[in-house]
Structure formats: structure tokens, C-alpha cells
Amino acid sequence: MSLETAVAAQERLYGVCDYYDAESLLTAGERRVLGRLRVFLDEQARPLLAEYWERGDFPDQLAQPLIDLDLMEPVELTGAPGAEQTPARGIYQGFRIFELARTDASLATFYTAQAGLFRTAIRVGASAEQQAEWMPKVIDFSLKGVFSLTEPESGSDIAGGLSTSARREKDGEGDTWILDGAKRWIGGAASADVLAVFARDEADGQVKAFLVEREAAGVALEKIHGKTALRMMQNADITLTGVRVPESMRLHNVNSFRDVAAMLRAMRSDVAWIATGIAAGAFEAALRYVKERQQFGRPLGSFQLVQEKLARMLGNVTSALSLVVRLTEQQAKGIYRDQDSALAKMQTSLLMRETVALAREVVGGNGITLETDVARFHADAEAVYSYEGTHEINALIIGRALTGESAFTR
The missing domain is CATH 2.40.110.10 (Butyryl-CoA Dehydrogenase, subunit A, domain 2)
Structure with a gap:
């Protein structure tokens, strides 16, 4: 499938899972880059996911093609490296994570280990001289x-x-x-x-x-x-x-550790985007299933209780996407607060956890097999729920900001 075919097949990249059209905040160029990623994920990655997930191995054959897509600072968005180069926008970077995570959490984690975690360590922790030497190598993956x-x-x-x-x-x-x-x-x-x-x-x-x-x-x-x-x-x-x-x-x-905390403050927004993408992927997989599955002589999606669960899932995805988009807009203005990223990580993880459980419910017994994709999202969500700050830790960060009192043990 060509990129042109993929885009022509749908009016928007994200369709129903982006119910309030947050994608409209992207430029045409950003959508083209994400469209190329979509084609790669659908054609090369998706067919391998169930097999490699069950084996517990990473499909290494995907790593270099993913790197070659030039997603971190795409030249067509930022210009050639040099004095006139403009960094890729935060909203594009967020949707890049979302696109990866709605396909597979491990792929999103693999990419953000470099583009988010390691890059942030260099961006925040390195001196100007160190950044000048290392950052170009981080961006092109020659220093992993x-x-x-x-x-x-x-x-x-x-x-x-x-x-x-x-x-x-x-x-x-x-x-x-x-x-x-x-x-x-x-x-x-x-x-x-x-x-x-x-x-x-x-x-x-x-x-x-x-x-x-x-x-x-x-x-x-x-x-x-x-x-x-x-x-x-x-x-x-x-x-x-x-x-x-x-x-x-x-x-x-x-x-x-104050300097480390500055890194964590910036990186939690990435994990919130991953949680949102997982919720979207689980919702889309469940929606596909109930449209195709017949029960009692009718499409499974025609039953009231199934539709109620679909509506709740869509509400969760829409709420989470609205939250991470707004957080990203604030960070683009230079506003970085511990409680903001903590709230996004905490709430999107809660919404993700409920969404993958609802997806598992509507798919029934087939929801515990890898064939429908739902089981993979359901299991992977548990890791994302805990990493980059557990629910309780993020809640205490928010509570401290609200009350002015720290409830952390000493």
C-alpha cells in the first residue's frame, strides 16, 4: 500500500479514535511523515507482532527500517541540519508516539528509549559542548x-x-x-x-x-x-x-537529583502519549471485532451492552488524547511543571487500564488470544501503568501541588 493510497482510503489518519479531530493541529507535512510511519507499521510491523510477542523476542529486522524513516527530526519538517534548522514540534512528536503505541507498546517503548529517554538525558544533562558533539548522533541513531x-x-x-x-x-x-x-x-x-x-x-x-x-x-x-x-x-x-x-x-x-527530576518531568508526557495510544489501539481492535463477529444471528456490535462499552472506550480515548494534547501545548510554551506531567501520566494510565479491560470484555474469549490484538494491548498496559511513575507516586506529586504539603515518606 502506497502512502497516497493509505491517505486516500481515509479522510484523516486517526479517524474514529480521534473523535474531536486533534489531528487537525498537525501540518500537512507532519501528516505525511506520520502517514509513512503508518504504512510501515501496517505492512512490515503488524504481521510480525503476535509471533514475536509470544516468543518474547524483539523483531530486530524492523529496527533499521524504522530508523531510516527519519522520524525524530525529519528533514522535510525541520530543514537540513544547520543554523536554519527548526526543531520538530511537540505535537508532531506526541502523535509519533501515539501512532507507534496504537500499533504496539513495545515498538513505542523501543523508539522512545532513544527519542525520549536518552535524548532527554543529553538535552537536559549534557553541557553545550557535549550536546554539540552527541546530539546529532542521537538524532540519527549513530549513538544509541x-x-x-x-x-x-x-x-x-x-x-x-x-x-x-x-x-x-x-x-x-x-x-x-x-x-x-x-x-x-x-x-x-x-x-x-x-x-x-x-x-x-x-x-x-x-x-x-x-x-x-x-x-x-x-x-x-x-x-x-x-x-x-x-x-x-x-x-x-x-x-x-x-x-x-x-x-x-x-x-x-x-x-x-533535582537535575534528574527535570528529565523525568519532561519524559512523563511521552509515557502519557504511549498510554493514550495503547487505549486507542485496544479500542480500534475491539471495534473491528464487533463489526465482524456474529452472535445470535446478529453482528455483535448491534447489541446495546456492547455499544455502551464502545462508547465508554471512545470517551476514555478522547479524554486522554485531549489531556496529552493540551499538556504538549503547554510544554511548547516552556511551561514544565511536575504536577502537570504527573496528572497526565496518572490519568491517561487509568483511562488506558479501563479501556483495555473493556476491549477484552467485548471480544469475549477471543480477547485472550493474540489473533485479535486485544490480548497484547491488555497485557502490555500493565507495564505502562507502572513505569515512569506509579499511580500512587504521581498522585502524591499532584497532591503536594494542590495542598502545599508533601505526603512522601522520609
């Missing part, structure tokens, strides 16, 4: 990285519980840092060139960040097996034993 913050014993309490240590010492080559510790749930680590590792400086107790080569001496990775969500995404346990990192590979603008 992952965000390595979570630890085996610290997730929600990472601010105070982070135990990976960094010790600075002088040697014949200048300043060197020695890292010891462990990280967990690091998605895409096995295929990364570098790991953005966060560690606590033994000298001042503050959190610092380092780009660690994946194949450096003392770095050990082990794939996490037995997952029931995001089965295609390859998550790893990482052990760091006496890993030596030069001062030049420390992110110079990360000098406390």
Missing part, C-alpha cells in the same frame, strides 16, 4: 543509548534510595570515575552503544550521570525473562563492577 536509573531495590524511591556509587580519582589519564552498582528494567540495553547511568557521588552524596560504554570492562547485562507484559521489549539487569568512566563522559549538567 538507554536511560539507566531504576535499580533492583529502588524504583519509586529512587531519589533517596539510589545506591549505585561513583568515586572520582586521579590517574595517569586525568580524572576518572569508578562506578559500582546495579540497574534493573533497562529497556534496549543489549543493543545500545552507551548506557546513561545515574550514580551517587561518594564525595558529596549527590547524583551524577555518566555515559558508559555497553561493552566496557566491568559491565554485565542479563536479559529479564518471564515477563507477562512488553514481552517484545528486551529489558535487562545491569551490573557495574569497578567500571572506569572518564570525566569527559560525565553529563556535566547533572549535579543532583
Whole structure:
């Protein structure tokens, strides 16, 4: 299917799942880029998803074609690299995540590991000189990285519980840092060139960040097996034993957890877009099914109780999409507040969780098979519900902003 055929087949890219036409905020050029992504996902990715999800493997043959689509900073939207280049708009970046997630959560997580997590680590944490060297390589994927913050014993309490240590010492080559510790749930680590590792400086107790080569001496990775969500995404346990990192590979603008929090504040909006995309994908899969499935001599979609559930699903998707679009508009104005991104992550995750459950209900017994796509969305939603801030943590961030009182334990 050509892009022209795909666009001609529908008046809008997102149709019924974008009931209030948030897509109208996109430019024609942005829609063309997203249309190319749609064709790739439908023709190359979708046929592989059920098989690889069940196997618990990532379809590596999709990685380079996805990179080659030039989605992060498309030249046709931003201009050729140089002084006149204009960054891709936030609303385009949000819909890029939405398009990936409405197809598959692991694909969205894979891409945003680079375009969101790692890129944000460089954008917020690196000095101007480091950004000038690294950012072009991040954008074209010639430097692939992952965000390595979570630890085996610290997730929600990472601010105070982070135990990976960094010790600075002088040697014949200048300043060197020695890292010891462990990280967990690091998605895409096995295929990364570098790991953005966060560690606590033994000298001042503050959190610092380092780009660690994946194949450096003392770095050990082990794939996490037995997952029931995001089965295609390859998550790893990482052990760091006496890993030596030069001062030049420390992110110079990360000098406390406050700097890490600035990254999280920016990245939670990406996860809210993923949650919204998953809800949309589950809704669309359920809608396709009930239009085709016959029960009691009638289309399943003709029954009142089914239609009520479809209406609730559409309401959830529309609410979530409205929320992330407005958050993205605020961030485009430079307004970044912890409570804003926390509210979006919390609420879109709740709406996603209800939507995938309703989709599973209307598809019935076939909703637990991979054939209808619903089971994949239903399972993957559980991972997204928890990562980048659990419901409870985000609720406390919002509550603190509302009351002026912190309810976090000390």
C-alpha cells in the first residue's frame, strides 16, 4: 500500500479514535511523515507482532527500517541540519508516539528509549559542548543509548534510595570515575552503544550521570525473562563492577537529583502519549471485532451492552488524547511543571487500564488470544501503568501541588 493510497482510503489518519479531530493541529507535512510511519507499521510491523510477542523476542529486522524513516527530526519538517534548522514540534512528536503505541507498546517503548529517554538525558544533562558533539548522533541513531536509573531495590524511591556509587580519582589519564552498582528494567540495553547511568557521588552524596560504554570492562547485562507484559521489549539487569568512566563522559549538567527530576518531568508526557495510544489501539481492535463477529444471528456490535462499552472506550480515548494534547501545548510554551506531567501520566494510565479491560470484555474469549490484538494491548498496559511513575507516586506529586504539603515518606 502506497502512502497516497493509505491517505486516500481515509479522510484523516486517526479517524474514529480521534473523535474531536486533534489531528487537525498537525501540518500537512507532519501528516505525511506520520502517514509513512503508518504504512510501515501496517505492512512490515503488524504481521510480525503476535509471533514475536509470544516468543518474547524483539523483531530486530524492523529496527533499521524504522530508523531510516527519519522520524525524530525529519528533514522535510525541520530543514537540513544547520543554523536554519527548526526543531520538530511537540505535537508532531506526541502523535509519533501515539501512532507507534496504537500499533504496539513495545515498538513505542523501543523508539522512545532513544527519542525520549536518552535524548532527554543529553538535552537536559549534557553541557553545550557535549550536546554539540552527541546530539546529532542521537538524532540519527549513530549513538544509541538507554536511560539507566531504576535499580533492583529502588524504583519509586529512587531519589533517596539510589545506591549505585561513583568515586572520582586521579590517574595517569586525568580524572576518572569508578562506578559500582546495579540497574534493573533497562529497556534496549543489549543493543545500545552507551548506557546513561545515574550514580551517587561518594564525595558529596549527590547524583551524577555518566555515559558508559555497553561493552566496557566491568559491565554485565542479563536479559529479564518471564515477563507477562512488553514481552517484545528486551529489558535487562545491569551490573557495574569497578567500571572506569572518564570525566569527559560525565553529563556535566547533572549535579543532583533535582537535575534528574527535570528529565523525568519532561519524559512523563511521552509515557502519557504511549498510554493514550495503547487505549486507542485496544479500542480500534475491539471495534473491528464487533463489526465482524456474529452472535445470535446478529453482528455483535448491534447489541446495546456492547455499544455502551464502545462508547465508554471512545470517551476514555478522547479524554486522554485531549489531556496529552493540551499538556504538549503547554510544554511548547516552556511551561514544565511536575504536577502537570504527573496528572497526565496518572490519568491517561487509568483511562488506558479501563479501556483495555473493556476491549477484552467485548471480544469475549477471543480477547485472550493474540489473533485479535486485544490480548497484547491488555497485557502490555500493565507495564505502562507502572513505569515512569506509579499511580500512587504521581498522585502524591499532584497532591503536594494542590495542598502545599508533601505526603512522601522520609
